[in-house]
Amino acid sequence: xxxxxxxxxxxxxxxxxGLYDVLQKTPGIQAEIKRICIKDPEKKRTLxxxxxxxxxxxxxxxxxxxxxxxLIDDAEAAYDLVTAAMRKGKAVVTxxxxxxxxxxxxxxxxxxIYGVPLLYEGAVCASIPILRNLEEYYDNDLLTAVEGIFNxxxxxxxxxxxxxxxSFDDALQQAQENGFAETDPSLDLEGWDPKYxxxxxxxHAFGVxxxxxxxxxxxxxxxxDFDVKIAKEKGCKIKLVANCKKIGDTVYGWVxxxxxxxxxxxxxxxxxxxxxxxxxxxxxxxxxxxxxxGGYPTGSAVLSDISALxxxxxxxxxxxxxxxxxxxxxxxxxxxxxxYSKNNTIEFALFESxxxxxxxxxxxxxxxxxxxxxxxxxxxxxPEINIVQVGPLEGLNSLDKLELAAEYT
Ligand code: HSE
Numbered sequence: 001x002x003x004x005x006x007x008x009x010x011x012x013x014x015x016x017x018g019l020y021d022v023l024q025k026t027p028g029i030q031a032e033i034k035r036i037c038i039k040d041p042e043k044k045r046t047l048x049x050x051x052x053x054x055x056x057x058x059x060x061x062x063x064x065x066x067x068x069x070x071l072i073d074d075a076e077a078a079y080d081l082v083t084a085a086m087r088k089g090k091a092v093v094t095x096x097x098x099x100x101x102x103x104x105x106x107x108x109x110x111x112x113i114y115g116v117p118l119l120y121e122g123a124v125c126a127s128i129p130i131l132r133n134l135e136e137y138y139d140n141d142l143l144t145a146v147e148g149i150f151n152x153x154x155x156x157x158x159x160x161x162x163x164x165x166x167s168f169d170d171a172l173q174q175a176q177e178n179g180f181a182e183t184d185p186s187l188d189l190e191g192w193d194p195k196y197x198x199x200x201x202x203x204h205a206f207g208v209x210x211x212x213x214x215x216x217x218x219x220x221x222x223x224x225d226f227d228v229k230i231a232k233e234k235g236c237k238i239k240l241v242a243n244c245k246k247i248g249d250t251v252y253g254w255v256x257x258x259x260x261x262x263x264x265x266x267x268x269x270x271x272x273x274x275x276x277x278x279x280x281x282x283x284x285x286x287x288x289x290x291x292x293x294g295g296y297p298t299g300s301a302v303l304s305d306i307s308a309l310x311x312x313x314x315x316x317x318x319x320x321x322x323x324x325x326x327x328x329x330x331x332x333x334x335x336x337x338x339x340y341s342k343n344n345t346i347e348f349a350l351f352e353s354x355x356x357x358x359x360x361x362x363x364x365x366x367x368x369x370x371x372x373x374x375x376x377x378x379x380x381x382x383p384e385i386n387i388v389q390v391g392p393l394e395g396l397n398s399l400d401k402l403e404l405a406a407e408y409t
Contacts, residue, residue: 002030002310002311003030003066003309003310003311003312004030004031004310005030005031005032005066005067005306005309005310006031006032006034006064006065006066006067007031007032007033007034007065007067007068007069007306008034008035008036008037008059008060008062008065008067008068008069008085008090009033009035009036009037009059009069009071010036010037010056010059010068010069010070010071010072010078010081011036011037011038011070011071011072011073012036012038012045012052012071013071013072013073014179014294014295014298015071015095015122015295015298015299015302016036016071017046017295017299018294018295018296018297018298018299018300019069019071019295019299019302019303020033020047020299021295021296021299022296022299022300022303023299023303023306026303029303029306029307029310030310031067031306031307031309031310033051034062034064034065035051035052035053035058035059035062035065036051036052036053037052037053037054037055037056037058037059038052038053038054039054039072041054056081056084060081060084060085060088060090061088065090066090066091067090067091067092067093067306067309068081068082068085068090068091068092068093069092069093069094069302069306070082070085070092070093070094070095070096071094071095071096071302072096073182073183075096075098075099075102076099078094078096078099079099079102079103082094082096082099082107082118083107083110086107086110086111086114086116086118087110087114089114089115089116090116091116091117091118091119091309092116092117092118092119093118093119093120093122093302093305093306093309094118094119094120094122094123095120095122095123095298095301095302096120096123097120097123097124097193097196097197097200098187098192098193098196098212100120100123100196100200101195101196101197101199101200101211101212102196102211102212104199104200104203104209105209108203108209108317111314111315117309117312117313117314117315118314118315119305119308119309119313119314119315120200120305121301121302121304121305122298122299122301122302122305123196123197123200124150124197124200124201125148125150125197125274125276125290125292126152126274126290126291126292126293126294126297126298126300126301127290127291127292127297127298127300127301128274128275128276128288128289128290128292129288129301129304130201130276130288131200131201131204131315132304132308133288134146134201134204134205135204135315135316135317135318138205138278138280139318139319142280142281142282142283143205143206143246143278143279143280143281144245144246144279144280144281145243145244145245145246145277145278145279146201146205146243146244146276146277146278146279147241147242147243147244147245147276147277148241148242148266148274148275148276148277149194149239149240149241149242149266149269149273149274149275149292150193150194150197150198150242150255150274150276150292151188151191151193151194151197151240151274151292151293152175152180152271152272152273152274152291152292152293152294153172153175153176153180153181153182153185153188153189153193153272153293154188154189154191154194154219154220154240155239155240155269155270155271155272155273155274155292156171156174156175156178156180156271156272156293157171157172157175157189157220158220158223158237158238158239158240159270159271160174161223161228162228162231162232162237162238163270168223172185172189175188175272178272178294179293179294179295180272180293180294181293186221188219189219189220189221190217190218190219190221191217191218191219191220191240191255191256192212192217192219194217194240194242194255195212195215195217195242195255196212197242198215198242198243198244198253198255199211199212199215199253201242201244202244202251202253202326203317203319203320204315204317204319205244205319206244206246206251206319206322206324207317207318207319207320207321207322207324208251208324208326210251210253210326214326215253215254215255216254216255216256216372216375216376217254217255217256218255218256218257218379218387219240219255219257220238220240220257222383222384222385222386223238223257223386224339224386226339226363227337227339227386227388230337230339230365231259231388234259235261235262236259236260236261236262237259237260237267238257238258238259238260238388239257239258239260239266239267239269240255240256240257240258241255241256241257241258241260241266241389242254242255243255243256243393245332245393246324247332249324249325250324250325250326251324251325251326252332252372252393253326254332254372254393256334256336256387256388256389257386257387257388257389258388258389258390259337259388259389259390265277265287269289272291272292272293272294272297273289273290273291273292274289274290274291274292274293275287275288275289276288276289332371332372332393332394333352333369333370333371333372333393333394334369334370334371334372334375334389334390334391334392334393334394335355335367335368335369335389335390335391336367336368336370336375336387336388336389336390337365337366337367337387337388337389337390338365338366338367338368338378338385338386338387339363339364339365339385339386339387339388340363340364340365340366340382340384340385341362341363341364341384342361342362342363342364343384344382344384344385345382346364346366346378346385347377347378348366350370350374350377350378351366351368351369351370351374352368352369352370352371353368353369354366354367354368355367355368355369356368367390369391372393375387
């Protein structure tokens with residue numbers, strides 16, 4: 001039998017209001033918002049004042065509230081609220097990717113200890129039901145790769161820059177006005193946000209808890225007109241792509257801008273849309289696409305989690321038994337484009353091979369094969385370098401892999 005849910009909502013920003021609206025417009029859902037905890041009492045609200053409180057305890061200590069929905073911005077405060085709710089035996093739904101990614105192993109254990117579900121579909125690619133799919137449909141060990149566009153704001157900016165000739169700064173402002181960007185937009189631009197989402201996907205796709213700080217990322221904040229010109233000359237767009245791949249029993253993960261050719265599924269994924277490409281040994285390639293940011297797309301994913309709780313759904317993390325090893329980012333060879341200015345000193349010796357090289361008085365670039373670990377060295381202390389992935393990842397030879405994997409096992 002379906003349960004009746006009384007919700008305690010933390011946060012009433014873009015996603016909170018989106019959830020309220022989709023909940024009102026969804027007949028048949030057996031859930032209602034009882035109380036909403038907010039930070040700013042001065043803000044004008046569209047709902048009666050009786051809904052709102054400034055005190056978390058009013059929700060956490062209310063025995064009638066059986067589900068806490070956490071939709072605030074601050075990841076630290078979100079962690080405190082979510083763990084307090086779980087300890088009190090309340091089910092939790094959250095869309096806070098940073099908080100989930102940084103504490104996932106502990107949150108997994110708390111679910112076991114307190115016997116409560118924690119669902120977070122809205123934290124990853126908003127309207128694309130990727131986590132539920134990874135849990136239920138791909139619940140075997142035949143998945144080999146998950147990659148895609150996991151950040152709506154940067155995809156919106158790149159679309160405007162590449163397809164409409166809008167300036168980077170104007171495109172960022174539009175993404176902010178549309179409510180796609182984080183309060184601190186450097187989380188989007190520098191690739192942190194898609195990295196948090198990748199860290200969560202790694203647990204559900206391959207059964208490994210990899211804290212975000214172990215995953216290599218670079219973003220689009222250093223993208224220049226020169227890079228856009230080179231991409232167009234190559235007939236490509238640039239997209240910010242999150243990747244994870246399993247080679248043998250070793251899992252790799254990284255986030256990097258990528259040259260995307262017209263024959264790629266990602267080429268036509270525009271604006272705030274996200275996309276996920278799954279590769280399985282027998283199912284081969286599958287492609288999911290949907291809005292990845294904004295109040296309604298994220299609100300709809302949160303609603304779907306709430307609905308799932310009415311029939312006692314919980315993640316089972318079945319793939320934790322696969323015993324995969326994590327290379328997160330320290331090995332694996334990639335072909336990359338590295339653009340630098342005359343102020344940079346590039347250690348060309350870090351490349352295994354170089355296919356293309358250009359230098360003018362102001363700017364230079366090189367395209368070559370390099371290990372992910374060496375990319376970190378190449379970038380260290382050189383803020384003007386921009387990196388774009390050109391070719392797919394290949395594993396190192398098996399002996400190197402074993403030695404490097406030891407760091408993480
Ligand atoms: N800032 C995020 C994005 C919001 O642009 O994708 C959705 O997680």
